Amino acid sequence: MKRLDGKTAIVTGAASGIGRAIAIRFAAEGAKVLVADIIAEPKEGGDPTEKVIADAGGTAFRMHCDISKWDDVDAMVERVVTEWGSLDIIVNNAAHWTTTRLVDTSNDQWREVMSVNCDGYFYCCKRAVQQMLKQPVKGDARGRIVNITSQHGMIGAPNDIAYGTGKATNVYITRQIATDYGREHIICNAVAPGRIITGKPGVSMDPKGLEAAKFRTPYPRLGRAEDIANAALFLASDECSFISGENLMVDGGWSAS
Numbered sequence: 001m002k003r004l005d006g007k008t009a010i011v012t013g014a015a016s017g018i019g020r021a022i023a024i025r026f027a028a029e030g031a032k033v034l035v036a037d038i039i040a041e042p043k044e045g046g047d048p049t050e051k052v053i054a055d056a057g058g059t060a061f062r063m064h065c066d067i068s069k070w071d072d073v074d075a076m077v078e079r080v081v082t083e084w085g086s087l088d089i090i091v092n093n094a095a096h097w098t099t100t101r102l103v104d105t106s107n108d109q110w111r112e113v114m115s116v117n118c119d120g121y122f123y124c125c126k127r128a129v130q131q132m133l134k135q136p137v138k139g140d141a142r143g144r145i146v147n148i149t150s151q152h153g154m155i156g157a158p159n160d161i162a163y164g165t166g167k168a169t170n171v172y173i174t175r176q177i178a179t180d181y182g183r184e185h186i187i188c189n190a191v192a193p194g195r196i197i198t199g200k201p202g203v204s205m206d207p208k209g210l211e212a213a214k215f216r217t218p219y220p221r222l223g224r225a226e227d228i229a230n231a232a233l234f235l236a237s238d239e240c241s242f243i244s245g246e247n248l249m250v251d252g253g254w255s256a257s
């Protein structure tokens with residue numbers, strides 16, 4: 001028996017990086033997975049996520065979904081329910097970045113980040129809960145939500161006004177949903193990654209930034225996307241019982257020190 005046998009899951013931003021690792025891990029554990037993204041090819045290269053899953057014998061399909069658009073989110077949840085009958089798990093992972101201080105952030109940049117990192121999480125959580133409330137309780141839960149947050153938003157990281165503020169809202173919405181829908185057997189938790197090397201080219205591979213992150217992280221390596229997938233798997237599985245509203249730091253002890 002695999003840990004997600006018989007479960008259906010949506011993973012947003014699952015074409016690349018952490019979302020891709022989560023989708024592949026969930027499928028390997030028996031879940032049927034909808035890979036939701038605005039792109040098809042992984043930013044770090046390699047085969048599309050749904051192909052990797054299918055090649056390994058799992059079940060997945062990809063759907064274009066821009067989480068900042070309610071109609072896309074609505075269609076995504078409808079599609080899973082039409083195909084597979086229920087939505088047991090949603091992992092809200094897709095995010096958008098800027099690296100600017102307050103006065104250097106244009107109103108348009110702010111709105112662009114918030115439309116994904118704040119509105120997008122709201123739309124996905126709302127639409128998922130609407131569906132989950134119609135479903136019977138299976139095991140301990142009617143449905144499970146895992147929000148991917150960040151260290152940023154928990155502490156003040158330099159030059160991060162829009163991204164950090166958006167991530168802080170992801171932690172709060174997690175607690176609010178756990179509070180408001182716990183009685184209906186909806187379990188909502190979050191995973192806060194530390195510095196995770198996904199192989200995506202660009203600023204995240206900047207040697208100076210990597211050196212600073214290594215210096216700041218007690219554990220002797222930086223994170224891997226699989227570290228986050230392991231934590232998300234636990235929170236999405238029946239092994240996670242009586243835990244809700246939690247924001248699990250997966251950061252090699254960064255926030256402990």
Ligand SMILES: NC(=O)c1ccc[n+]([C@@H]2O[C@H](COP(=O)([O-])OP(=O)(O)OC[C@H]3O[C@@H](n4cnc5c(N)ncnc54)[C@H](O)[C@@H]3O)[C@@H](O)[C@H]2O)c1
Nearest residue numbers: 013015016017018037038066067093094095150193195196
């Ligand atoms: N990598 C890290 O070090 C790190 C650290 C802390 C938190 N995180 C969080 O982990 C999550 C994933 O990060 P990652 O490093 O894998 O990023 P990534 O850029 O590698 O992947 C993000 C994916 O989200 C998709 N996406 C972006 N906007 C979207 C939209 N509007 N609708 C649907 N999909 C969209 C992208 O196309 C991409 O495939 C994010 O929530 C991020 O905030 C990452």
